[in-house]
Amino acid sequence: MNDTPLFKVSGVSKFYGQRIGCKDVSFDLWPGEVLAIVGESGSGKTTLLNCLSTRLTPTAGSVEYRMRDGQFRDLYHMSEAERRFLMRTDWGFVHQNPADGLRMTVSAGANVGERLMAIGDRHYGNIRATATDWLSRVEISTDRIDDQPRAFSGGMRQRLQIARNLVTGPRLVFMDEPTGGLDVSVQARLLDLVRGLVNDLGLSAIVVTHDLAVARLLSHRMMVMKDGYVIEQGLTDRVLDDPREPYTQLLVSSILQV
Amino acid sequence: MTELASYNFAYLDEQTKRMIRRAILKAIAIPGYQVPFASREMPMPYGWGTGGVQVTAAIIGPDDVLKVIDQGADDTTNAVSIRAFFQKVADVAVTTHTADATIIQTRHRIPEQKLSEGQVLVYQVPIPEPLRFLEPRETETRKMHALEEYGLMHVKLYEDIARHGRISTTYAYPVKVAGRYVMDPSPTPKFDNPKMHMSEALQLFGAGREKRIYAVPPHTEVVSLDFEDHPFEIQRFEQNCALCAAHGVYLDEVVLDDKGGRIFVCSDTDNCEDRREHGHSGEMLAPSKEAAE
Numbered sequence: 001m002n003d004t005p006l007f008k009v010s011g012v013s014k015f016y017g018q019r020i021g022c023k024d025v026s027f028d029l030w031p032g033e034v035l036a037i038v039g040e041s042g043s044g045k046t047t048l049l050n051c052l053s054t055r056l057t058p059t060a061g062s063v064e065y066r067m068r069d070g071q072f073r074d075l076y077h078m079s080e081a082e083r084r085f086l087m088r089t090d091w092g093f094v095h096q097n098p099a100d101g102l103r104m105t106v107s108a109g110a111n112v113g114e115r116l117m118a119i120g121d122r123h124y125g126n127i128r129a130t131a132t133d134w135l136s137r138v139e140i141s142t143d144r145i146d147d148q149p150r151a152f153s154g155g156m157r158q159r160l161q162i163a164r165n166l167v168t169g170p171r172l173v174f175m176d177e178p179t180g181g182l183d184v185s186v187q188a189r190l191l192d193l194v195r196g197l198v199n200d201l202g203l204s205a206i207v208v209t210h211d212l213a214v215a216r217l218l219s220h221r222m223m224v225m226k227d228g229y230v231i232e233q234g235l236t237d238r239v240l241d242d243p244r245e246p247y248t249q250l251l252v253s254s255i256l257q258v
Numbered sequence: 259m260t261e262l263a264s265y266n267f268a269y270l271d272e273q274t275k276r277m278i279r280r281a282i283l284k285a286i287a288i289p290g291y292q293v294p295f296a297s298r299e300m301p302m303p304y305g306w307g308t309g310g311v312q313v314t315a316a317i318i319g320p321d322d323v324l325k326v327i328d329q330g331a332d333d334t335t336n337a338v339s340i341r342a343f344f345q346k347v348a349d350v351a352v353t354t355h356t357a358d359a360t361i362i363q364t365r366h367r368i369p370e371q372k373l374s375e376g377q378v379l380v381y382q383v384p385i386p387e388p389l390r391f392l393e394p395r396e397t398e399t400r401k402m403h404a405l406e407e408y409g410l411m412h413v414k415l416y417e418d419i420a421r422h423g424r425i426s427t428t429y430a431y432p433v434k435v436a437g438r439y440v441m442d443p444s445p446t447p448k449f450d451n452p453k454m455h456m457s458e459a460l461q462l463f464g465a466g467r468e469k470r471i472y473a474v475p476p477h478t479e480v481v482s483l484d485f486e487d488h489p490f491e492i493q494r495f496e497q498n499c500a501l502c503a504a505h506g507v508y509l510d511e512v513v514l515d516d517k518g519g520r521i522f523v524c525s526d527t528d529n530c531e532d533r534r535e536h537g538h539s540g541e542m543l544a545p546s547k548e549a550a551e
């Protein structure tokens with residue numbers, strides 16, 4: 001592992017008028033590390049994720065990203081063109097609802113190939129071969145390549161969305177409740193797949209979830225949010241097995257045991 | 259002409275023409291860029307060429323010679339009525355001969371005869387945004403044009419190949435103008451795309467309902483988008499024109515009866531007539547010619 005961080009966040013705050021979205025969040029993310037952000041609904045997880053992924057401009061604070069040339073760049077001092085380029089090459093964003101992240105009216109192959117075409121790939125045969133390869137990596141049968149995602153089940157759509165994001169070999173992936181809305185067995189398969197991919201590709205990821213099991217399985221480190229503040233952070237196993245804050249203790253003890 | 263006293267020359271008032279000319283100048287300065295303009299109500303329904311008519315009205319002068327074509331033909335309703343409109347409101351000379359015209363307003367064809375310097379081709383455009391059916395948000399498509407993010411255009415071509423084995427888009431085939439803006443050449447058949455490239459004539463595009471004007475100045479590079487392994491191709495016709503025996507021109511299929519009888523004839527009527535005057539005759543005319551002799 002590299003000892004320079006990939007992503008440096010300091011003092012990020014977002015206010016909606018008088019109301020707090022998230023307040024004074026700072027952390028570093030290292031290459032290959034998966035960070036989970038957990039908390040109940042309304043705790044500011046998604047606001048924070050959007051602030052980090054340039055989908056929302058924070059009110060205060062800075063977010064720096066180490067580009068491929070090793071230089072740190074402040075995301076909010078880049079031009080919009082650079083930011084958008086970064087988002088579709090070096091980053092991925094997996095939405096909770098696959099319909100937000102996919103083009104529902106074009107085929108699965110085109111969905112995966114879109115990023116390749118966006119960065120200038122102009123060889124149909126190569127694009128299709130790459131798309132086929134990625135579909136099999138996310139366990140979608142390759143004879144479905146010309147079907148539209150509309151014809152896919154929820155789990156398949158989510159896997160397709162992941163393939164679409166990973167095809168350009170990003171170094172950082174943001175995930176917003178990647179398993180939300182899926183049934184338990186499909187969730188388990190998806191988590192397994194994501195864990196495998198993250199390991200194989202050495203990805204860094206920031207995963208927002210309200211599901212502590214997801215955090216346990218995927219993440220190395222986690223942050224617990226409440227009312228816009230990060231109230232506790234540390235190694236996932238430490239936080240889940242030995243929660244210090246009363247709220248975290250409450251969260252952990254609220255998990256249903258079967 | 260007393261009943262027309264209330265009309266200004268070429269129907270539009272001078273301030274409106276100035277506004278449209280400004281938009282045209284801007285469009286010429288930025289080839290392929292869609293310039294918004296305050297499109298006016300015209301005495302015809304949207305979809306009948308209100309954009310093209312406004313552009314023509316803004317650039318036409320008393321000395322101009324106007325030709326209007328609809329799918330290549332000079333004698334269809336749309337062409338006849340627009341031609342009559344300008345005869346009435348601008349009292350200009352009109353022609354059907356491509357070479358004689360200074361302004362050619364067209365709905366979806368480029369004349370077969372090569373256009374020359376000094377001529378202006380005005381297109382009637384229904385939907386100016388090439389990305390429209392892929393990305394419905396106007397705010398987003400403008401951003402994509404601004405940042406030159408045209409990957410999506412290839413997604414459409416990819417879909418074509420995935421479904422049909424080849425690029426099946428046959429009209430409104432997207433082009434890149436002067437290496438920068440991706441442009442919809444209006445629903446002209448892709449057969450005409452190569453004619454836009456390095457054309458000596460000025461090409462103006464007016465979309466009345468969508469309130470956009472764009473342009474391709476003379477001698478500008480116009481490249482049709484494609485894939486390396488699926489290069490751009492134009493339509494080819496096996497037949498010759500049944501009337502003038504022309505080959506390598508764009509042909510229309512005409513159904514003759516309900517027993518499967520059909521012929522292919524030139525879409526460009528002026529070119530076809532001209533060839534027949536010069537003694538070319540296709541299979542349809544040949545027997546009657548012999549009978550006459």
